[in-house]
Amino acid sequence: MESELSFSAADLAQTRFAVSPMWEVVTSYRTLRSEADPGPHRRWAAQVRPRLVEAGLDRGWLAALIPAEGFIADFLNPTPGSPFPTLDTELDAIARSTTPAQLGHDLDLLAAARPDGRLAPRLRVLREAPEAGLEKIVAEIRAYWELALAPYWARLRDLLEADIFHRARQVAEHGSAHVLNELHETVRWDSGGLRLVRRHCSLSRDETGAGLLLVPSAFTWPRVHTRSVPPEPPQLAYPARGIGTLWEPRATGAVDAVAAVLGKSRTLLLTELDTPASTTQLARHSGLSAAGVSQHLTALRDAGLVTAHRAGRSVLYARTAVADALLTAGAA
Template sequence: MESVLSFSTADLAMTRYAVSPMWEVVTSFRLLRAEVDPPLHRRWAAQVRPRLERTGLDRGWLAELIPLTGYLADFLNPTPASPFPGLSGELAAIRATSAGQVRAELDMLAAEAGRDGGRSARFRLLYDAPEETLGKVAAEIEAYWELALAPYWARIRHLLEADVFYRARQAAEHGSAHVLDELHDSVRWDDGTLRLVRRHCAVTRGQAGGGLLLVPSAFVWPRVLTRSVAGEPPQLAYPARGVGNLWEPRTPTSAAAVAGVLGRSRTRILTELDTPSSTTQLARRAGMSAAGVSQHLTALRDAGLVTAHRSGRSVLYARTAVADALLTPAGD
């Protein structure tokens, strides 16, 4: 199946990029539900799946709205208002979705899944009272984000931003048509049209607004996904460059120099936080007491080098982009 999106000069001029937290929520959750471990994300999935199972987030609202294949509810991916929106802004847009749009998209989900006569209690509640229920959906998304993506967001965002800057530079040097032709092997630019082959859902200019919104994603690989809503620019989520190296362990090259400033213990903790970890895990790996690790983490967090994320009854700590830059300078 091939989908064709026509472009005018104005559409090309309105083509833009955005990094979308909600696209990462949707694509990562779908990936975690797959029966086969994702080859590129096996290391991440092994850490995140047990947390979801303990909290039941793998069996909640997101499981209703994100099937393993096929159509996704479009209201989960509102049009980003800026190139780098925060999750809170996208959740506000989700909560403001009209009841008519929610019901129409739930009908499409149900029809595709063949469950018109067997809708779950959650599904019926969202259908009957979307204004009240969307708040529950947004709250679950926040909980999922905190468990699955926030501890890794510095690393993921760096990958996505690097892709945007690369594409922008390519567009400046070679033009937008050249960039569109290189997005993915299923996407082809052909004389004023963008052709998407092997597409499950058609995306055409007639049902969407002007321009095109291109969204790099860490979790959409190996395919592209589209969103087409009347009056809004069509969206195309594509695999970001370098995603195959996203979870590779990073060997700090400046640890000795950083230790001269922060001390050996705090530098060791930052080094261990290549993988988000709890205080107990860090204490065991670093050979320190839990109380000592906790004190160091407080200091590192106050300095903006570490973030904390609630995971059930425990807290996961993660390095920030500032800490990454300290341990591995850009020149390395």
């Protein structure tokens, strides 16, 4: 199926980019639910899937709103008001700005996609008590974020921001039409229109507002996703550049220099945290005692070199961008 989004000069002028935490929530959750090979996200999925099941998030509100295939509830992806909104900003928009009409439309489409044509039990509750249901959905998204995305967000954000900066340079050098034509193999710019050749995607200027919002995403790979909710501008989430190397271990070139300042044990823990891990895991891998690891992590956290994230009954620690910069200085 091919759809076309027509463009006027005004639409081109209102085309912009944004990083959206909620697009990463939606597409990463679908990646975990899908039976398809997660491709470049295998390493991440292998770490996160067990946590998802342990926390019961594989069978909650998100499971009902984000099926493994087909339509995803549009209200989960409010239009970002700035290039780099926070998760809190987007969750506030979901809780406060989702209209009854939008919610009803999304629930009708989710019901139509089911074999029996009926809503899942949780979503029937959402239809009957939308305000209370939206609060529960927001709470579940926060829990999912903490175990699946927050420990990795520094790495993901770097990827997404780098994509936007690259596209911005391309716009300056070659114009918007050139950039639109290079977003994805299924997206083509032609004679004032953006053509999408993809059965699950549809865009039409008759059904959307002016302009276009382009959202780089790590987890939309290998597809593009769209959102059309008038009168808001259409959204097109596309795979960001560099996904193939996103989860590769990062080379370290300044370990000895960092160890001279922080000490060998704390530097060892930082190198181990190329993958987020719990205190128990770090103790097992490093050979340090659990008590010693805990003490070192507290010091590293106070220094802004690691962050802590609740994942079910465990706490995962992750390196910050500051720590990455320290360890990778001088790497080939």
